[in-house]
Structures are given as structure tokens and as C-alpha cells.
Amino acid sequence: MRCKVLALFVLLTLVKRASPSEIQAGPNANATLPCNVTLPLSLDGHHVDPSLLAVLWTTNGSVVASVGEAASQVEDGFSLDGDLSNGDFSLTVLGVRLGLQGVYECTVSCNSTTLHSSNTTLSVLASPALSVPQRWVVLETESRLECRAGGFYPPPVSFSWTRDGRVIQPASSVEGLQTPDGYYAAVANLTFYPSRGDQNSTFGCRVSHRGADRDLEFRLNVTYTPSVRLSALPLLSESTPLTLYCDLEGFYPREVSVRWFQNRSVLPEPPATEQNPDGTYRTRRYYTLSPEQKERGGQVECAVNQPGVVQPVGGSAYLEELAPRDETPVLTKSAKASVAMMSISIVLVFLLCFGFSWRRRDEKLKSLNVSGIILPPRLMVGQKGRVTVSIEGRMVDRVQTAWFLNDSPIADTSLTGTSAANFNCLYNRLTTIHLPYGLTLTSPATERGHLLPPTGELDYYRLRTQGPLRSSGSGAQQLISSLTFIPRIAVHKAAVFKCEVSYVGKDKIVVRRVSEKFAILSAPEVSEIQLLETPNNPDVISMTVRASHFHPDVITFRWFCQGSELSPVASQASSSPRPDAEGFFSAFSQCKLPIGELEKGGTKVWVSVHHVALKQPATRETRGFIKRPRVSDIVGSGSSPGQALTLGCEITDFYPPTLTVTWLRLREGEQDDGEEEVLEGGEVWGPVQTHPRVYRAAATLRRHAASREKKHRGGGGGAGGVVCRVEHCSLPEPLEKHWRYVDIVAPSIPPSISVCWSSEGVGVFSLLLKGGHPKVKLLWAAGGATLYPLVSIETEEMGDDGRRELKSVCALERSTGAATGRPETRENGRAIKTKAAVTDPDAEGIEYIDEKEDGENNNNNEEEDEGEAAPGALHINRVALGKGPGDKGGGRLRVCVEITHAALQLPVYRTWTEPSEEMSSSA
Structure with missing residues (x-):
């Protein structure tokens, strides 16, 4: 026996570590991670006893499966289905999702000696789904098509556009944006001018991805204006x-x-x-x-x-x-009476000769065979349903149908809804618009005429007629009238459809058909099972599941525990639930178990929800006791510039002890903050048990001074903040706590104001400030001995050195009238024709609007004076130097700007004074 063991260890020394491999799988698919070992031979020529072997699968430091020396354990979502006696230790991942991606390590050992070790990388590969929502364009008008790709992973994707199979826009790569479910979505646009040849052309959107290539072809609807x-x-x-x-x-x-x-x-x-x-x-x-x-x-x-x-x-x-007032009648009353009598006589003679035969022929031709109203077998809320009527006869081409819901007539709203959606997708070109004080800037064009009023939420109805179709050899034809609609409980519950058949131009109804009452179904939305301690009895756990948004109100909850059925202690489904404002119902069911059964973690409890709108019952299950964590606010230390910063928060009262803590850095923007990156260096102390079934932990993050300085001076709009995100199995959504940096940095202020005068006497004053946090506040003023506030605009950009640059521009025109307390408005002012005149004081292009031809200026000014000025427009201030309060008359013009910032103890002032030679020349 000792010889066999020695021989076995000699063979184990010859085993080498296997090279890593990669497995790609689609969402919710099963993936097998290989781990195959050639078992060594003992001295007697037989393979080693498999009972002496042990296999261990780990990922990210956590054990997901183990078999052998210790107790066997396989986590939920994994399976060891290989033949262990033949050395197959492969691991199957059940229902692959994004959270299961990573490197999985397989280790096979014998008597605590490693026999085999290999790494396998598991990644998710999801192909995109395509849609083109906008397909209406206007002839010879700039239009834009939008192609949306969603649900793909990983990024990026590549978009290209085709027309009749030929590429009209080459492929371009798009990273896309991450959606809440972890996958990505991207959008590509095609802008063009539709022609008459596009009416029957086939356009296509092609998306290339690592998972697969997708093509979506469609025909445009081109509108010709009359x-x-x-x-x-x-x-x-x-x-x-x-x-x-x-x-x-x-x-x-x-x-x-x-x-x-x-x-x-x-x-x-x-x-x-x-x-x-x-x-x-x-x-x-x-x-x-x-x-x-x-x-x-x-x-x-x-x-x-x-x-x-x-x-x-x-x-x-x-x-x-x-219609001129002096227009004379065409016929006199006597002439009209004569013509009428002659017409009546002719008609009577014609009717006497041919009336009887024509009536018999007309009745035979106009006889119709109309079927009953055919309803769909199932009507689901939010899904389209269609009702139809079949009409047979020899003159069905002259038949018209009218549909009613109960007694209310139904109009086709499908075209209205499509048109309203198209208006939002049209693109406007740029043109010159007028600003206050007679100035104009280039901006999006304003369309003349009345715009269509916005449409509210309308019911969807689509009326279509198919035919006439030849139905028999006797000359009879068939016509099919259909009504497509989207069921709504508040509108269609206990309602009936009516169809009236008549001939075009006739008021008489030939046939009326009424449908049977139809039932509307809505599948319930079932929550996960919520486990809570009973307040009066801590040894009992209550389990609750809720169902919402269903119709009709009959619903059944069935609880099970390890194969036996449980009796619920409370259920709203047993009594008649009340509908909400939209007609949907909600219900809940509750069951209780001793806490000892759930603390072991092996007792499986599940509930099945039965409803007529579900093809299969909805099932929810739980295993073990759960308690939600509480997260404190983030506390920081060492917040002075140049010092390391330590952030931390406490996590208490949770069970089970497994949780995940992630630190994120946020970027401050003009609207909501957005996540920028995950921060490294976070640590979790614990978890530590404080009471039975209760744990606590502490999360900390240490930030170095260099990384903080880089954050403040880097791109992204200045200082932002940090988020601590806690994930736990009891939380439907992660808990987040926010913390913001409080560093204050003074801006760099130039020594003087820059000024540029145009030939028409308009001065453009500007001041450029670099860096600083938070944003500075500026106030412009001008005048003689007394200063009056001015209107300015500020633009913010990132400089070449990576610091934020704030540029403030103020335009001023000097007047020789009496001094006033506010800048005046000039009716016939000047126009800055490009935006360059706003951002660059040295730019040319200022001219009088009065010099335009054909009175164009007067009409445009009247239209623009009625509305508000365009955002970001340069305002021309007019300051009069004369005998006003505090002025002695004939003084020099002064322009001053006040700069206020939190890092400055007192405001900083910069002043420009008109030179004496300019004053004498202007006089």
C-alpha cells in the first residue's frame, strides 16, 4: 500500500497547470465551463480511486462548488453534471447573466496535493434588437430617420444605412449608453432630402455586433404637399x-x-x-x-x-x-320656376316608363349577405385586437360601413397618431433671428403660420376595408370591413361594437350588426416574496407576495413548503378587491413559518399565482431569512487641500452577512449628476455579528491628494462627488449615499478689461477668468460719476491647460442724451449677423438693419418684439452721459465689472475709463 501511495505522488508531480480559455454565452442561456483531468495510474495499473479526489470551483474569491474532502456544496445557479469517475469536473452555469461574468478557477486535488488547475473566463454576448420608429418624410424637405439598437452587450455596435441594397451612409462605430438592466442601447440618424424616387424605394438599417449582424428594411411614407x-x-x-x-x-x-x-x-x-x-x-x-x-x-x-x-x-x-356687392343674380324667380316645372315633367315621364323595371333590378342588385361581428378569442390590455364583418353581394363596391362603440361613432385615429409623432422628428434649418435692441443672431429658423395644436391621449382605432373580392361564379363579390383597436378597461369594459352597413350617398341603413360583450384581460405583475419579522412574535416570520395591475379580479395564491401546501393567514384575494382609477385590481397574500425553519437556509418556500390572463402560473420562491441593511451618511476626514481624504459609512442591522460595497465618483453637470467611474481602494470592515441574525459592517475609502487635485482640474465640469453603493439580497434596488467635495479654489483674474469698438460706435467689453471652484459671480456697470447695471452674457469652456475658462462679454453703445437709471431700448438698432461677434470682440460684420431692402426689417421686428429674446443673445446696452443724479455733465465714460467668489475675502474690481482724446473727439 505504501508503494502505491509513493507512486501516486510521483505521478502528481508531472501534472502541469492548464492554459486559460474563454466561454461566451447569451443572456439566460446555460454555459458549461470545462475542467477535464486524466486520472493517474497506480502501481497495479488501475486508475486512482475517484473518492480520493476533490474539486473546487471559485470566482472572485468565492467558492461556487466543491466536492470531495469536505462537505459537498454547490451554490444556486450552478451544477456539477460531469462524470467524476472519468475525470470530468466541468461546471454548468444556469441562466447566464451579467453579474456572473468573470474568471472561474477549477482546482482538482488528491490528498491535499494539487492534481490539476485551470482558468476559464465567462462573458455575456447579447445581440441588438432594431427598430425605426419614424417612417414619415416630406417631399424635398430635410428629414431625419432614426435607427435604434437596444439590448446588446458588450459595446460597441456599428451602424450603416442602405437604399435598395446600396450603402448610402458607411458604417460608423457607436459605444451607446448603458441601460438600468446592464445592457446597452445606441441610436444612429440619417438626414436627407426625400425625392419622388424614394416613394417605392427600400431603405435599410444595418447594425454589426460581435454577437451577430442585424438588418431592418422598410419603405418610406413620402408626403407631397398640394x-x-x-x-x-x-x-x-x-x-x-x-x-x-x-x-x-x-x-x-x-x-x-x-x-x-x-x-x-x-x-x-x-x-x-x-x-x-x-x-x-x-x-x-x-x-x-x-x-x-x-x-x-x-x-x-x-x-x-x-x-x-x-x-x-x-x-x-x-x-x-x-363676391362683389353689385353682382346680379343669374336667374330671376320666374325663370327658375319655369325651369323647375320643365325638369319635373321630364322626370315624371321617365319614371312612368322605366320605374317599375328599374326598381325590381335595383332590389336584386342591392341585396346583401352580412355576417355577424367576429371577435378575437383573447383581448389583452395594451395589445391590438381586431373585429371584422364580411359583406357579400353584387354591388359591394358601393357599400360603406360605420362602426360604433355602444352608441358612440368611431373615427380612425391611427393616422392622427402617426402624424403627431412625425412632427417631433422633423429637422429645422438655421436662419437669422432678431434680438432686443435691434440685433440679430444666427439660430434655428422660426416657421411662419399656425402650428398644429398638441394632441392629447387618444384611443387607438384603425378602420380598414378589404375588397371587393370575387367570391363565386354568380357575380357576387365579398367585402371585409375590420376595426383594429387597443383595449382599455375604462373605455371598453362591458361594451359592445356595432357595425352599420349602407350604400354610399344613402342615409338608409341596410343592415346593423351588434357584437357580443367581450372580456378584457390584463396579466398580474407579481412581486418577490418579502420576509419580515412578526412584531409581537419574533419567532415567526411573515412572508408576503403582492399582485398588481390585473383584470378581471379573480386571482388565486397557493403557498408551498418542501412539497407540501401551506395555508395563508391573510389574503386580499379572498375578498373582492377594489379597482383603481384605470380599472385594474391589486391583491396580496401572506403566509407565516417558524423562524427556525428559515434560519437553516435549506427550507424552500414558493408561491404560485393563478390568473386567467396567464398561460402559465407565475411562481416566486425564497430560501432563508432576510433583513434589510441600514446605511448611515458618509463622513469625511482630512478635507483640506493637499491632504489625503478618508470617507466612511456604517452598514447595520442586516442578514445574511453577504453584501457588496462599491464606491463611485460623480461628475457635476448643468443638470443631474452622472456616474463617471468606479473608484479603487475601498475596504469593508466586517461583517460582525451583533445579535442573533443581525450583522454590521463599515465601508471606507481613502483618496490621495494627487487624485483629488486631478479630479478638480480635469475635464467634466468641475468638482463633483462620491457615492457609496450597497447591494444586498434583501434590497430590490441598491442603497446609495452621496458625498460632495468642498474644496474652494480662487480663479485667475486678468489685470484689465479687453475692449473693441466697431465703426458704428458699439463697444464690446470682455473679461476672461481661468480656473476656480465654485463658479464666480460677475456684475457689469457703466456710466459717468454714477454707474448703472448692464446686461452681459457668459460662456464656459475647457482650456488647453485643462482648466475651466469663463468668458464674460458686455456690449455697450454711448448716447449723448440725458442720463437715465436703466439702459435704453433702441427701436432701429444694429445687427450682429454671426455668433462670432459675441465670442470674438475683433470680429467684423455689424451693420444697420435699416439698410436692408424691401422693408424686411420692419416686418421681422414686429414679429420678434412680441416674443421673448432667444437664449444666449448678446444684449446691447445704451448708456447716456448727461446731467443726471451725481453727474456734473460732460464726464468720461466708465465701465466696471465686480468679481465675487467664495475664495476671495473682498470682491475684486476691474475698471475701464474712456481716454481724454476720445472724449474730446466725440464732443
Whole structure:
């Protein structure tokens, strides 16, 4: 026996460490990590007894599976399914997710001597899902398509665009943004001017990723805007109503809406469309003015709205031009009476000759066979459902259908919803806009005309008619009318659909069909099992599960423990739960167990939730006792500049003792702070048991002075803060505590103010400050002996040296009038045509608006004076030096800026004074 053991140890010395490998798996898939060992032979030629071997799987310092010398243990989510007798010690990871990524080490030993050791890296590889939400564009108008890729890992992805299979925008790499579930999402845009050839072209968005390549092809919906002409029918007399009509030419698609305005007020409404040879449509819309509306006179406008068009197209005219007052009637009353009598006579003769035969033929042709309303088998909240009616007959091409919910008529809202979404995706070009005091700057263009009013939350209904289709050899045809809708409990509960069938142009209803009442389903959202101590009995643990947002109200909870069913002690499902404002129901169920059963960690408890909207019951399970931790505020020491900083917080009253602490550095921005990076150097002291089933720990982070200085002076917008994030199995979301740096750094202030004068007498004063935290405050003032506040703008950028640069600019025009307490507004001012004149005082391009041609300035000024100034616009201050309070008259102009900062004991002032030679020349 001793000889066999010696031979075994000789063979073990020949074993080498295996090279590492990498395994990639998709989300929620199972991945097998290999670990295969060739068992050594003993002196008698047989393999070593597998019972002498031990295998240990570890990752990030934690043991996930062990079999052999000590007690066997396999953590939840892992499985050892290999044949140990043949040396297969592979580990299977069940349901791969992002949190399970990392390096897994397999160690096989015999009598405490390592026989085999290997490393395997497990990583998640998830392919992206594509969508193109915006597919409406306007002909020959700059449009933008958006392609969204979501749910991929790891980054990056590469986007490219194609048209009819040819690449029109080459591939470009995008890192994307991380979503709350840990995966990534990215967006790519295609900006172009649609042409008529794009109507039937196939566009495609292609995304390349390590997981797989994805292609999404689609056809564009191109909108053609019409030409509009407004006209009026001749008047028969002064007292008859005036009928207007609006001709629309060359538009596409067929759906179009027309609204009428009189003196910019909406007129209450009456509509028919024909197709042109080129595929576009034409229509004429009428509107009859009452005698009172005709007497008002003024301008009448016909405005046309189309899907995807932000600016409506319209035509306008004055009533005096359309219907002159001295227009004479076409026919007299006696002439009209004669014509009417002759027409009646002809009609009566025709009816007497052919009426009887025509009536029999018409009744035979107009007979219809209409089916009942067909309902879908299941209607789920938020998912589309469709009801249909089939119509058969010889004249179904002249049949029209009208749908009702109970007794309320249903209109098609699918096109309206699509159009409203398209308006938000259109892109506006840049143009010159007007600012206060007569100045203009380049900014996004303002569209003329009325914008469409915002739409509220509407129910989704889509009405479609298919046919006519040949159904038999007798000449009968089939027509299918369908209604697609999204069920809402508040609207459709206990409702019925009605369909009325009639002929086009006829008021008589041929057939009416009414559906049966339908049930609307909504699957419950089931929470995890919550475990809490019972206040009056600490030896009993209460377990609670909640279900919400379900319909109808019948729901069942069933509790199980190690294969036997438990009886709940409290349940809202047994009584009738009350619906919320939207008609959904919520319920809970509670069960109790002795704490001794759960503390062992081996007792498995689960609950199954049964509801008619679920194809399979929803199951939640728990194992062991859980207590939520409490985290204190972060405390810091050594916060002076140049000293090391130590941060810490206490974590108390939690169970089980396993938890994770992560330190994050935040970057301060104009809006919410965003995570920038994970900080290294954090430590956790403990956990230490303070009471039975209660632990506490302390988390600390030590930051060196050099890293803190780099943070304050680096890019990212100045000082930020630190977050301590605690993760525990009892927490649905991690607990976070925030702490901010309090270092104060004075800015670098130049010795004087920079000034540049234009040829028109406008002075641009500027001051550049570097560094500093927090942000400085500046106040500009100007005048003679007395100073008055001025309006300035500030821009902030990062300099080449990595420090923040704040540039303050103030524009000033000197006046010779009497001194006033506030800067004055000038009606005919000057215009700075580019933004460079704001940021660069040496830039040229200042000219009078009055020099523009055709009175363009006057019209634009009237429009811009009604609204507010554009943000970031340069304000021209006008200061008059004269006999005012404190002025002796004829003094020199002074411009002063006051600089206030927390690091400065007193404010710092910089002053510019007008030279004496400039004063004499101006006089």
C-alpha cells in the first residue's frame, strides 16, 4: 500500500497547470465551463480511486462548488453534471447573466496535493434588437430617420444605412449608453432630402455586433404637399349664403384634412378625392358662409394639414374680391320656376316608363349577405385586437360601413397618431433671428403660420376595408370591413361594437350588426416574496407576495413548503378587491413559518399565482431569512487641500452577512449628476455579528491628494462627488449615499478689461477668468460719476491647460442724451449677423438693419418684439452721459465689472475709463 501511495505522488508531480480559455454565452442561456483531468495510474495499473479526489470551483474569491474532502456544496445557479469517475469536473452555469461574468478557477486535488488547475473566463454576448420608429418624410424637405439598437452587450455596435441594397451612409462605430438592466442601447440618424424616387424605394438599417449582424428594411411614407386655390360660387341674391370651395392639387397620400379660417378664427366645418394620372390626388372642398359671416367681410383662408408636414399649406383671398356687392343674380324667380316645372315633367315621364323595371333590378342588385361581428378569442390590455364583418353581394363596391362603440361613432385615429409623432422628428434649418435692441443672431429658423395644436391621449382605432373580392361564379363579390383597436378597461369594459352597413350617398341603413360583450384581460405583475419579522412574535416570520395591475379580479395564491401546501393567514384575494382609477385590481397574500425553519437556509418556500390572463402560473420562491441593511451618511476626514481624504459609512442591522460595497465618483453637470467611474481602494470592515441574525459592517475609502487635485482640474465640469453603493439580497434596488467635495479654489483674474469698438460706435467689453471652484459671480456697470447695471452674457469652456475658462462679454453703445437709471431700448438698432461677434470682440460684420431692402426689417421686428429674446443673445446696452443724479455733465465714460467668489475675502474690481482724446473727439 505504501508503494502505491509513493507512486501516486510521483505521478502528481508531472501534472502541469492548464492554459486559460474563454466561454461566451447569451443572456439566460446555460454555459458549461470545462475542467477535464486524466486520472493517474497506480502501481497495479488501475486508475486512482475517484473518492480520493476533490474539486473546487471559485470566482472572485468565492467558492461556487466543491466536492470531495469536505462537505459537498454547490451554490444556486450552478451544477456539477460531469462524470467524476472519468475525470470530468466541468461546471454548468444556469441562466447566464451579467453579474456572473468573470474568471472561474477549477482546482482538482488528491490528498491535499494539487492534481490539476485551470482558468476559464465567462462573458455575456447579447445581440441588438432594431427598430425605426419614424417612417414619415416630406417631399424635398430635410428629414431625419432614426435607427435604434437596444439590448446588446458588450459595446460597441456599428451602424450603416442602405437604399435598395446600396450603402448610402458607411458604417460608423457607436459605444451607446448603458441601460438600468446592464445592457446597452445606441441610436444612429440619417438626414436627407426625400425625392419622388424614394416613394417605392427600400431603405435599410444595418447594425454589426460581435454577437451577430442585424438588418431592418422598410419603405418610406413620402408626403407631397398640394397647391391650394380658394374660389367662391356665384351669388344668386344678396340674401343667399356664400359658398366657397378650395382646390387642392398634387398631394399624396389620399388622407388630408382641411380647416377654414375667417379673420384668423376657426370656422366650424363640412368634405371627396379623385386620383390624378400621376398617382397623386385632387379634391375640392366647399364652405357656405351664412349671411352674417358674409357681412363681416375680410380675409378668408383655406389651410391644409397633412401627415408629417409641420407648416400647413394654404390659400387666402378677401371676400370683396371673391363676391362683389353689385353682382346680379343669374336667374330671376320666374325663370327658375319655369325651369323647375320643365325638369319635373321630364322626370315624371321617365319614371312612368322605366320605374317599375328599374326598381325590381335595383332590389336584386342591392341585396346583401352580412355576417355577424367576429371577435378575437383573447383581448389583452395594451395589445391590438381586431373585429371584422364580411359583406357579400353584387354591388359591394358601393357599400360603406360605420362602426360604433355602444352608441358612440368611431373615427380612425391611427393616422392622427402617426402624424403627431412625425412632427417631433422633423429637422429645422438655421436662419437669422432678431434680438432686443435691434440685433440679430444666427439660430434655428422660426416657421411662419399656425402650428398644429398638441394632441392629447387618444384611443387607438384603425378602420380598414378589404375588397371587393370575387367570391363565386354568380357575380357576387365579398367585402371585409375590420376595426383594429387597443383595449382599455375604462373605455371598453362591458361594451359592445356595432357595425352599420349602407350604400354610399344613402342615409338608409341596410343592415346593423351588434357584437357580443367581450372580456378584457390584463396579466398580474407579481412581486418577490418579502420576509419580515412578526412584531409581537419574533419567532415567526411573515412572508408576503403582492399582485398588481390585473383584470378581471379573480386571482388565486397557493403557498408551498418542501412539497407540501401551506395555508395563508391573510389574503386580499379572498375578498373582492377594489379597482383603481384605470380599472385594474391589486391583491396580496401572506403566509407565516417558524423562524427556525428559515434560519437553516435549506427550507424552500414558493408561491404560485393563478390568473386567467396567464398561460402559465407565475411562481416566486425564497430560501432563508432576510433583513434589510441600514446605511448611515458618509463622513469625511482630512478635507483640506493637499491632504489625503478618508470617507466612511456604517452598514447595520442586516442578514445574511453577504453584501457588496462599491464606491463611485460623480461628475457635476448643468443638470443631474452622472456616474463617471468606479473608484479603487475601498475596504469593508466586517461583517460582525451583533445579535442573533443581525450583522454590521463599515465601508471606507481613502483618496490621495494627487487624485483629488486631478479630479478638480480635469475635464467634466468641475468638482463633483462620491457615492457609496450597497447591494444586498434583501434590497430590490441598491442603497446609495452621496458625498460632495468642498474644496474652494480662487480663479485667475486678468489685470484689465479687453475692449473693441466697431465703426458704428458699439463697444464690446470682455473679461476672461481661468480656473476656480465654485463658479464666480460677475456684475457689469457703466456710466459717468454714477454707474448703472448692464446686461452681459457668459460662456464656459475647457482650456488647453485643462482648466475651466469663463468668458464674460458686455456690449455697450454711448448716447449723448440725458442720463437715465436703466439702459435704453433702441427701436432701429444694429445687427450682429454671426455668433462670432459675441465670442470674438475683433470680429467684423455689424451693420444697420435699416439698410436692408424691401422693408424686411420692419416686418421681422414686429414679429420678434412680441416674443421673448432667444437664449444666449448678446444684449446691447445704451448708456447716456448727461446731467443726471451725481453727474456734473460732460464726464468720461466708465465701465466696471465686480468679481465675487467664495475664495476671495473682498470682491475684486476691474475698471475701464474712456481716454481724454476720445472724449474730446466725440464732443
